[in-house]
Amino acid sequence: MKTIDYWVYLAFSAIKLFLFSLYTDTPFSFGFFLISLSSALLLSSWTLLIRARKRRWILLSLLALHSTLLISDVWYYRYFGDLLSVQLIPSMTQMNDVGGGFLSLIRWTDFLFFADFLLFLLFIFALKKSRTPAQKTNGKLAAVIATVGLLLFSAPLFMSIAKGERWLTGDATSNMREYYELGFWGYHGYDFGKGVVSIFRDPIPSEQDKVLLQKAAADISTVNKGEQPNIILVQLESLQTSVIGQKIGGEEVTPYLNTLKEEMLYFPSFHHQTHEGRTSDAEFVINSSLHPLRTGSVYTRFPDNTFAPLPEALKNGGYDTAAMHAYEASFWNRNTVYEHIGFSHFFSKKDYPDTEKIGMAINDEDFFTTSIEHMEKLKEPYFSFMVALSSHIPFEIPEDKKQLALPGYENELVRNYYHTVHYVDGAVEVLVEELKQRDMWDDSIVIFYGDHDSGLTEAGREMANKLDANGVTEQFELARQVPLWIKPPELTQGETVETVGGQIDVAPTIFELAGIDPGFMLGTSLLSDTERMVVFRDGSFRKGDVYFQPDLTTTPGTGECYSIESGEQIDGSACEPYIDEALDQLRVSDTVIEDNALEYIK
Known part of the structure; x- marks a missing residue:
């Protein structure tokens, strides 16, 4: 032939x-x-x-x-x-x-x-x-x-x-x-x-997108309603909700974080909404109340575009704003983005001591204690945003820091994940105790949250098997839920709050606690009675007990609907009313980011 x-x-x-x-x-x-x-x-x-x-x-x-x-x-x-x-x-x-x-x-x-x-x-x-x-x-x-x-x-x-x-x-x-x-x-x-x-391409939104944008737009002014509390926002690397309260061989993985439920508001149904940018996506979503891009990271693709970010609004409301991350300032283009979104100070690797490294940077304990020293030099009220790193993949940790026995676990990466999370648990305890000793705890808004999952949650692999999380809804919760703790000023008793929410809702929550009107935000305060919808980049969403998983092999709007409580697939009519709303939310976010569209409603 x-x-x-x-x-x-x-x-x-x-x-x-x-x-x-x-x-x-x-x-x-x-x-x-x-x-x-x-x-x-x-x-x-x-x-x-x-x-x-x-x-x-x-x-x-x-x-x-x-x-x-x-x-x-x-x-x-x-x-x-x-x-x-x-x-x-x-x-x-x-x-x-x-x-x-x-x-x-x-x-x-x-x-x-x-x-x-x-x-x-x-x-x-x-x-x-x-x-x-x-x-x-x-x-x-x-x-x-x-x-x-x-x-x-x-x-x-x-x-x-x-x-x-x-x-x-x-x-x-x-x-x-x-x-x-x-x-x-x-x-x-x-x-x-x-x-x-x-x-x-000239980044100009279409007429249809302008209509959606105007519909979603809020008052973008910043109003300071009175004396403002200091705000301490801490991002914990790869911390997923499954480790909270988890015991392996009778040992608690996060003994200290488990006790924070007693003195902070704990949100077990909180979700990360990151995509390909992972850690940078988490930072962006938290600080802008917008969605990540479907491809790449806002930090590298659109670092100079206009948003209505949390740090800028707080800065305009009288706050001294500072970001703290003990790695190279240029990594993920943070040195450019942080300044652009309203951080007056950026403390990076050069501003931290050359002490023992765990993973990519100095250990979280030294990072936290040094960050407190930086905070003490800020003018009050201040907004301090800390990005921790010790539990970063590939979860490298010195042998003397491995304190869990972890019987039954054979995958070295999974074992090291639990070891690093256990270490971070202790580092957070050091941070909280230092804040209390320096009178920086009671009157402040303090927030801890996980940026995204471990990346080890795949169905059929060791972590999912051990947690019996191979079903659709169990996989969703394992891969998407990250813990969130919030301490409003003068909180005297902790509480578990069953509200369903996502990272997009954190900035509006901070604005409510600080008494400042938010700018353009797609999220809503987690302290409100609103039953919010948590939308993810692929068009999936959770609203209350229902979870929608889109069918990406066909046109938008088709997919399967599940009950979170039962784990069973349910009639699509329970999800159908919210499908277009979820897609519109993604579209509005993309229009704001890619077309610099806030310029058209300011």
């Missing part, structure tokens, strides 16, 4: 796409196979215009490139639940934010993606030995294959447009929806095109 090398190439490409779906546990429908095959035909048909001997080596190179992109997407998907994008390029220098944790994502079977390279290489040598005469180019066949590819690729797109589906008009909530609609190569091609267009 004159073109057998080309057909073998297509067969290997199709097998690898199936392997990708298998490794990522994503659907592989016949329609998805056809759309992916069509883009492969379009991208490779030109090779038939080249003589066979050269073509075979080109096809071998294409297989290697395909495998490299596939395996990279698999690893990225396992951590972020999304695919790589060219818009992540500004964030690539920050990838050590994940660090050695990526090693936990790699499995030896992943390298089967490159098996076709070896097999095709053997195939080339076998063809050489057969002394097959050099063939002419196949122009007619190339044209037919390109035409078939174009028809297969275009037909579902025209059908989607005819139905008025919005996914291709900038309304998608996740890259995965475009992946299912366009196929593997179609997604990456479309993503590349969007990346190029974004360079030249």
